Structures are given as structure tokens and as C-alpha cells.
Amino acid sequence: MDAFDQLHPGVQYHLANTLRWNGLRPTQAAAVEPVLASSDAVVLAPTAGGKTEAAMFPLLSRMATEDWQGLSVLYVCPLRALLNNLQPRIDGYCRWLGRSAAVWHGDVSQAQRQKILIERPDVLLTTPESLEAMLVSTKVDPRVLFSGLHAVVVDEIHAFAGDDRGWHLLAVLERLSRVAARPLQRIGLSATVGNPDELLSWLQGSFHSRTSTVVAPAVETPAAPEITVDYVGSLTNAATVIASLHAGEKRLVFVDSRRQAEELGAALREAGIETYISHSSLSAAERRRSEAAFADARDTVIVATSTLELGIDVGDLDRVIQINSTRTVASFLQRLGRTGRRPDSSRNCLFLCLDDEAVLLASGMLQRWSRGWVEPVTPPPHPRHIAAQQLLALCLQQHRIGATEWSTWWGDLPVFDSSAPEILEFLLAEGYFETDGPFLHIGPEAERRFGRRYFSDLTAVFTAPPEFIVLAGRVEVGTIGTDLLTENVDGPRLLLLGGRSWKVTHVDWERRRCFVDPVDGGGKAKWSGVPGGLSYEVTRGMREVLLGSAPGVTFTTRAVNVLADLRSSYSDSVSADRLVVRLPDDSTGRWWTWAGTKANRTLQASLPAVVDPRQRIDEKSVRLLPGVSVQELSSALADVQWRSPNVDTNALRGLKFSSALPEALAKETLSARLGDVANAAIVMAESRAVFR
Known part of the structure; x- marks a missing residue:
């Protein structure tokens, strides 16, 4: 039928x-x-x-x-x-x-x-x-x-x-x-x-x-998208390029951060471009106003973080512009898919890279995309902190839970593993639960930690830094972090939010309210946040580009020149058939793994005899200890014992509900998420060219 x-x-x-x-x-x-x-x-x-x-x-x-x-x-x-x-x-x-x-x-x-x-x-x-x-x-x-x-x-x-x-x-x-x-x-x-x-x-x-x-039925293959990579050198130059291109069209510009969204939005408005902004620190009403106005307009730009990556309808788009590059192919495909929806239009994306490394990242990511690769979606391992949260939430739901019958609520869901009895014992010992015969009730420690506004902190599994609500009169503009309110300034304290500048008139520290009046300009934007690392696959795509591979998209003359400079500057760090290890006699060496951030963390943790423990790990290489010899390196690699990356106690603050786990178990949980043994092992097995 x-x-x-x-x-x-x-x-x-x-x-x-x-x-x-x-x-x-x-x-x-x-x-x-x-x-x-x-x-x-x-x-x-x-x-x-x-x-x-x-x-x-x-x-x-x-x-x-x-x-x-x-x-x-x-x-x-x-x-x-x-x-x-x-x-x-x-x-x-x-x-x-x-x-x-x-x-x-x-x-x-x-x-x-x-x-x-x-x-x-x-x-x-x-x-x-x-x-x-x-x-x-x-x-x-x-x-x-x-x-x-x-x-x-x-x-x-x-x-x-x-x-x-x-x-x-x-x-x-x-x-x-x-x-x-x-x-x-x-x-x-x-x-x-x-x-x-x-x-x-x-x-x-x-x-x-x-x-x-x-x-997933086969669908008609769409026409090849128009992908262009350009190098512009600064956010100011990016604003100039966006203002000069595609007049009369509706453009969606994606940026890396809320700060970039605010600064680019302000620069475009100064250039006379009708501009709207969307990011997570704007109030819901402010975002809705921007998105609704943008949906009805034609010659306009909306600057957004990943908040508009998903399927929110902002009308028919003509162009997608990416400042720098996405870190994943999947994210790029989501953003590319916002265009080409009308019969007379095509999918397109213009990358405006602010520095050389952004050109390399865009090229590597697009190289993987051009080969038809998309990241597998992998749930994070060992969600033990979610198990602790669920036990507390179930107790609130049922008002009490049986000390031996709680597991029937989740069957064999992998949220609960062999550590579940240890988690439950810890919750009891620390006062998160109290016993009443065979039943468990919410205890005083759970009330203290999560009980504010009837346990609202227990319903969200992500941790957000403390922020202040910004109010212009009675209108909520959005939120800002504490940094802008505590740093020393000369003269009035000015904020940039919603693409507009505001002067702080009063801060209610106890209620976390910041009251502002509009001003003509001079505001600053600043939020905390560290970008995530890069995957093994995308990093290897970058390496292939440096070795001469081309992703089959258009590069402007400026981007071509930057790519040529990159290939020249990295010429001593890549080789077609092996990995490069440099062991200078009088300083530290470097092993150019091109393995991705997680795999490099695993190599650092697992090779303490040769890899410097005091370094900021990136995706391209690991720094070796001073004076490491070829023999010492070979011996360490031959006797490797895989270890998970070390976790500082302070890092546990980013793992919501970590306080409801024994500290050792919380560290073990976070550590397992920071490493990548599988790709570290691939790197270990590859041929190496060692130079002094």
C-alpha cells in the first residue's frame, strides 16, 4: 500500500x-x-x-x-x-x-x-x-x-x-x-x-x-554547494567584507563566541547595515525580537553563535557566513543546510578567517567533508554523576525510594554501572539521603546543595557560570558574567550587549541584577569560556592539506597565499609517510602527532618519562622533555602503559553533580572523557622520522 x-x-x-x-x-x-x-x-x-x-x-x-x-x-x-x-x-x-x-x-x-x-x-x-x-x-x-x-x-x-x-x-x-x-x-x-x-x-x-x-531513504543529490574560504585578518575587516558583499540579501553570520557576536554586530551597525544578534546571553524576548525582525527583512544580517545552528526558522536565507571555522563537519553541515531552501537558490557558505590557523582549520575540516566523512555521535562515557542526580531526582519524584528496589526504574540503562552501589553508599554517608527502615529520603546535604527554588538546580545537567541579569528599566536585555563588573575601569563602566552599548548605573550584587542606561558607544563584551579541542580526523585533515591535499572548494587569493605560507612554515613538521619527531640537543623536543587534542592528552599521561607534563596540550603535537634521546623515546614507547589524563580537583566544577560522587570516582569519570586511547594507539604504531 x-x-x-x-x-x-x-x-x-x-x-x-x-x-x-x-x-x-x-x-x-x-x-x-x-x-x-x-x-x-x-x-x-x-x-x-x-x-x-x-x-x-x-x-x-x-x-x-x-x-x-x-x-x-x-x-x-x-x-x-x-x-x-x-x-x-x-x-x-x-x-x-x-x-x-x-x-x-x-x-x-x-x-x-x-x-x-x-x-x-x-x-x-x-x-x-x-x-x-x-x-x-x-x-x-x-x-x-x-x-x-x-x-x-x-x-x-x-x-x-x-x-x-x-x-x-x-x-x-x-x-x-x-x-x-x-x-x-x-x-x-x-x-x-x-x-x-x-x-x-x-x-x-x-x-x-x-x-x-x-x-534514511536515498534523496536527490543536491547541487554542489558554493564554498569559499577567505582570509580577512581581523573582525573589523570581516565587518567591512560583509558590509560590501551581497547587498539586498539576507545573511546569517556564525561566530565562535558571544563576545564576537557583540563586537561584529556593533561594527556592522556602525557600517550602516541593518543587523540583529542572537546568542545565549540575550534574554528570550530579545532573541525573539531579533529573529522575528530578521525573518521579515530582506537586506539584513543576523549575527549568531550556535543558537541558530539548529532548525529555528528565520525565513529564507540567501547566505551563510562563518567567521573562522567550525570545529566539526557535522556543525558545518547544519549551518550549510540553512541555505538553498528556495527553488531558485543554492547552498553556500563563506568562511572569513581571522588568522592563519583558522585557514588551516577550515581547510582541514572541509577536506574531511569533501571525502564524505561526518563525525559519529558518541555519548560521553561513564555518566556516573548523572546516576547520582537520578537517584536524588527519583527520591523527590516518589518522596522516598526503596534502598534495594530503586534500580528497577532504569533497567540496564548504561547510566548506572558497577559503581552504582559505591555512589549510593557515598550519598548516604554524606547526608544526601537519610534512611527510614528500608526506605531512603532526601537528606540535609541534598537540601543544602540543590534545594534552592525547590531543587531547580537538580533538573539541569549542565553547569553555567554565575551571571548577572542586565535590566534597562524593566526590560531584560540579557546576562553578563562577573568579569566586566569587577575589572578596574577608568570612568563609567560600559557594556556591549544586544549589539548596543550600555552604561552601568547600579549593580545589585545580592540579587545579581545589573541596571543600565543606553549610550552611544564604547561598550565592551566579555564572557568566560574555553573552546573545545579538535578531533583526530579533522586534525589529520589539516595535516593532509599541509601535505598538498585540496578540499575542492574556492580559495580567494588571500587565502591561497596564507595556505602557501602555512605549508612553508609547517614543512619541517609533516611528512607524507611518517610522523616527525624533533629532538634538539639544547632544548625541548616536539613530536608532531597530528592526533587531535584528546589523543595527545592520553600520550602525555601515558608517557611521563619522555613527554613534558607541564604543557598546554593542543591537537598537533606534544612537547618532549629536554634532552630526551632516541633510545629513551623508543624505550618509553615500547613499554607504554595507557593512563587516563590527570584531572585537577578544580576541574570537577565543570562536571555538574560531581559533589554527589566520591572525589576519586568523579576524577575517574572526568579523566575518561578527556582522553582517546584508540587514536593514541594509532599514533604509537605509526612510523617516525626522528631529527635533531
């Missing part, structure tokens, strides 16, 4: 008469049968390929045919803005069948939440953190709200699976399955995944015996 004919007649009618579609797209057609059959699935399609509809049309058909009642489908997204963007569309589809869809996240008012609890929409769009908050809330009865739950759609699943939010989501879904008293159909949506079968198995959690399908 044709896929269209398998859908509920009401859905068929509106597809033909409301949307005026003459059929389904390939991905949508391929998803109908497995979703109707209640299979778990990962649905892959290019950006704007209709993945939301691929999940929702057959789920709505099941809802009508099987007479699901109450809240029956959860639609989970990584970003609130994406939820807000999708809700009207999904609600419109629901209305075809007399159903409804609502959104629930941190910006939704108490009145709206109360309405949801009373009327119970058929589809609820939300985040993992809000699901956790609902489960532990005293104002929500999970067994009533989720009694009719049958299916969960996880949009942008790759954005979850690569970090601890994914483990948290899976653990929450396991608890929801027990609350609803049935396995939940799980459907993941993504545009860019290098290992879909493994991702689908991960998504199933402890319900891996359920049938599952990867939906």
Missing part, C-alpha cells in the same frame, strides 16, 4: 486540501510504515527535509486510529526557541483531527502551565530539564499527566547524544515509561549523523528488544 494511503483519512484530507501537497517527500513516505507499526526509529534527512512531519503525520494517525487520550506524545527539543518555533506548526496539524499541542519550558508562565495540567494537550513540546521538573514538582502529578503517554519524538537528537543532556534525557524517559506503565515509542530526528545504527540503539535505552528502524 502507498505510504500516503496508510495515513488516517483526516490526515490525508488535510495534506491534499489544506497543505495542497500532491504526495509525501521520500523521508516522510519511508517513515510512515515503521512509525505506524510502533517501531522505534531514527529519521535522517537534510535540513528542511520534512523530518518533523515524517514523525508527526503517522503519530497523529496512530493517535486517531487507536484513540489515544490525554497527553500521548512528547516532542523534545534542545532549545526553547526551537520549541516556540515548532509549536504553531505542530498544533496546526493536531487541529486537523480535533487535537492540540502546547509548549512547556522555563519561559512558560504558571497560568499557562496550570491550563496544560487541567486540559492536557495531546502533544507537549518540551525540554529534558522541564520533563525532570514536572516529574519532581509538588504541583504536578506525573501519574495523571503522563498516564496516556505512548510516544516520544526527540528532535535534533545529535545535539543531545553527544553530551550529558542525552544521558539525562534517556534516564528521564526510562522513568516516564514506568510512570506510564508501558514502553514508549522513541523517534529521533537528525540531519547529520555518522553512525545512525548506534545512535538508534542508544536511543532505545533499556528497551533494546523493541523493533527499530533507521529511516
Whole structure:
């Protein structure tokens, strides 16, 4: 039977008469049968390929045919803005069948939440953190709200699976399955995944015996995108180039940081370009204003961090511009996919590199992309801190848990491993739990650590640095870190936020409020944050480019000259058939591994006799100890004992809930995430050319 004919007649009618579609797209057609059959699935399609509809049309058909009642489908997204963007569309589809869809996240008012609890929409769009908050809330009865739950759609699943939010989501879904008293159909949506079968198995959690399908039909190969790499030397020059190109077009510019977004936005406005800004430290209202204004405009620029990498609709884009380079192929593909959606347009991306190393990174990343490689999505190992969080959250949800029966809530989900008894013993010993016969209750230490605003700190698995809310009158502009408020300044303290300058008039340190008035210019932007390292594959792509490989994209004359200089400057550090090791007689040596940041950390930890322990590890090389001989190096490599990178106690602050783990176990958890034994072993096995 044709896929269209398998859908509920009401859905068929509106597809033909409301949307005026003459059929389904390939991905949508391929998803109908497995979703109707209640299979778990990962649905892959290019950006704007209709993945939301691929999940929702057959789920709505099941809802009508099987007479699901109450809240029956959860639609989970990584970003609130994406939820807000999708809700009207999904609600419109629901209305075809007399159903409804609502959104629930941190910006939704108490009145709206109360309405949801009373009327119970058929589809609820939300985040993992809000699901956790609902489960532990005293104002929500999970067994009533989720009694009719049958299916969960996880949009942008790759954005979850690569970090601890994914483990948290899976653990929450396991608890929801027990609350609803049935396995939940799980459907993941993504545009860019290098290992879909493994991702689908991960998504199933402890319900891996359920049938599952990867939906990834062959689609028409789009025309080759227009990719250009340019070297501009500074953010000021980048603003000049952007202002002079593509007049009359809508341009989305991605930057590395919030500070760059603010500085570039201000420079473009000074150049007379209608400019909007989007990043995580702007208030939700401010971001929505920018995105809505940008969606309706034509000759304009929006400058964004990764907040607009995912599928938030800002209208039809003409151009994507990348300042410097993305660190992954997957991120590049997400951003490239924002263009070329109109029939008369093509996919495109212009890289404006601010320094030589950015040209090298862009070239290496594009070299991997040109070979068809995309990063596999790999969940971080040993999420023991999430196990501790889940034990506490379950106790809040159930008000008490059985000291020997708690494990039934998660089955064999890998969040819990052989360390679980040690974690539970620690929570008891430190007062996070108190015992009452065979039961555990929340203890005073959990109250002290996480109890603020009814344990709101326990619902989010990421740690954010303390920030101050910036208020212009009663209007929230966004947030800033403490750095700009504590550094010494001459004259008034000026901030740059939302692309505008503000003068600080008052700081309420206790309530973390910063009051400002607008000024004409001179503001500064500054946030804490350290960029992540580079992978083995992308770093090897950089090496191949230095050895003469070309990724098959356009390089401007300026970029060609920079690339020639790079090849010359690195000529002593790369060799076509072996790795280069330099052992100067009178100073430290360097082993040019081109192995990626994690593998180099592993080499440093595992070779203490020859690799300098006091160095900032990068992706290209490791510094050897002074005076290391060829014989000492060979002997150390032959006798290597693999060790995980060392972890400083202060680093544990970035691992949320690490305080709920024994310190040794917390360090072991973080250490395992910092290294890469597999690729370090590849490097160890490669031939080496040793020079003095």
C-alpha cells in the first residue's frame, strides 16, 4: 500500500486540501510504515527535509486510529526557541483531527502551565530539564499527566547524544515509561549523523528488544554547494567584507563566541547595515525580537553563535557566513543546510578567517567533508554523576525510594554501572539521603546543595557560570558574567550587549541584577569560556592539506597565499609517510602527532618519562622533555602503559553533580572523557622520522 494511503483519512484530507501537497517527500513516505507499526526509529534527512512531519503525520494517525487520550506524545527539543518555533506548526496539524499541542519550558508562565495540567494537550513540546521538573514538582502529578503517554519524538537528537543532556534525557524517559506503565515509542530526528545504527540503539535505552528502524531513504543529490574560504585578518575587516558583499540579501553570520557576536554586530551597525544578534546571553524576548525582525527583512544580517545552528526558522536565507571555522563537519553541515531552501537558490557558505590557523582549520575540516566523512555521535562515557542526580531526582519524584528496589526504574540503562552501589553508599554517608527502615529520603546535604527554588538546580545537567541579569528599566536585555563588573575601569563602566552599548548605573550584587542606561558607544563584551579541542580526523585533515591535499572548494587569493605560507612554515613538521619527531640537543623536543587534542592528552599521561607534563596540550603535537634521546623515546614507547589524563580537583566544577560522587570516582569519570586511547594507539604504531 502507498505510504500516503496508510495515513488516517483526516490526515490525508488535510495534506491534499489544506497543505495542497500532491504526495509525501521520500523521508516522510519511508517513515510512515515503521512509525505506524510502533517501531522505534531514527529519521535522517537534510535540513528542511520534512523530518518533523515524517514523525508527526503517522503519530497523529496512530493517535486517531487507536484513540489515544490525554497527553500521548512528547516532542523534545534542545532549545526553547526551537520549541516556540515548532509549536504553531505542530498544533496546526493536531487541529486537523480535533487535537492540540502546547509548549512547556522555563519561559512558560504558571497560568499557562496550570491550563496544560487541567486540559492536557495531546502533544507537549518540551525540554529534558522541564520533563525532570514536572516529574519532581509538588504541583504536578506525573501519574495523571503522563498516564496516556505512548510516544516520544526527540528532535535534533545529535545535539543531545553527544553530551550529558542525552544521558539525562534517556534516564528521564526510562522513568516516564514506568510512570506510564508501558514502553514508549522513541523517534529521533537528525540531519547529520555518522553512525545512525548506534545512535538508534542508544536511543532505545533499556528497551533494546523493541523493533527499530533507521529511516534514511536515498534523496536527490543536491547541487554542489558554493564554498569559499577567505582570509580577512581581523573582525573589523570581516565587518567591512560583509558590509560590501551581497547587498539586498539576507545573511546569517556564525561566530565562535558571544563576545564576537557583540563586537561584529556593533561594527556592522556602525557600517550602516541593518543587523540583529542572537546568542545565549540575550534574554528570550530579545532573541525573539531579533529573529522575528530578521525573518521579515530582506537586506539584513543576523549575527549568531550556535543558537541558530539548529532548525529555528528565520525565513529564507540567501547566505551563510562563518567567521573562522567550525570545529566539526557535522556543525558545518547544519549551518550549510540553512541555505538553498528556495527553488531558485543554492547552498553556500563563506568562511572569513581571522588568522592563519583558522585557514588551516577550515581547510582541514572541509577536506574531511569533501571525502564524505561526518563525525559519529558518541555519548560521553561513564555518566556516573548523572546516576547520582537520578537517584536524588527519583527520591523527590516518589518522596522516598526503596534502598534495594530503586534500580528497577532504569533497567540496564548504561547510566548506572558497577559503581552504582559505591555512589549510593557515598550519598548516604554524606547526608544526601537519610534512611527510614528500608526506605531512603532526601537528606540535609541534598537540601543544602540543590534545594534552592525547590531543587531547580537538580533538573539541569549542565553547569553555567554565575551571571548577572542586565535590566534597562524593566526590560531584560540579557546576562553578563562577573568579569566586566569587577575589572578596574577608568570612568563609567560600559557594556556591549544586544549589539548596543550600555552604561552601568547600579549593580545589585545580592540579587545579581545589573541596571543600565543606553549610550552611544564604547561598550565592551566579555564572557568566560574555553573552546573545545579538535578531533583526530579533522586534525589529520589539516595535516593532509599541509601535505598538498585540496578540499575542492574556492580559495580567494588571500587565502591561497596564507595556505602557501602555512605549508612553508609547517614543512619541517609533516611528512607524507611518517610522523616527525624533533629532538634538539639544547632544548625541548616536539613530536608532531597530528592526533587531535584528546589523543595527545592520553600520550602525555601515558608517557611521563619522555613527554613534558607541564604543557598546554593542543591537537598537533606534544612537547618532549629536554634532552630526551632516541633510545629513551623508543624505550618509553615500547613499554607504554595507557593512563587516563590527570584531572585537577578544580576541574570537577565543570562536571555538574560531581559533589554527589566520591572525589576519586568523579576524577575517574572526568579523566575518561578527556582522553582517546584508540587514536593514541594509532599514533604509537605509526612510523617516525626522528631529527635533531
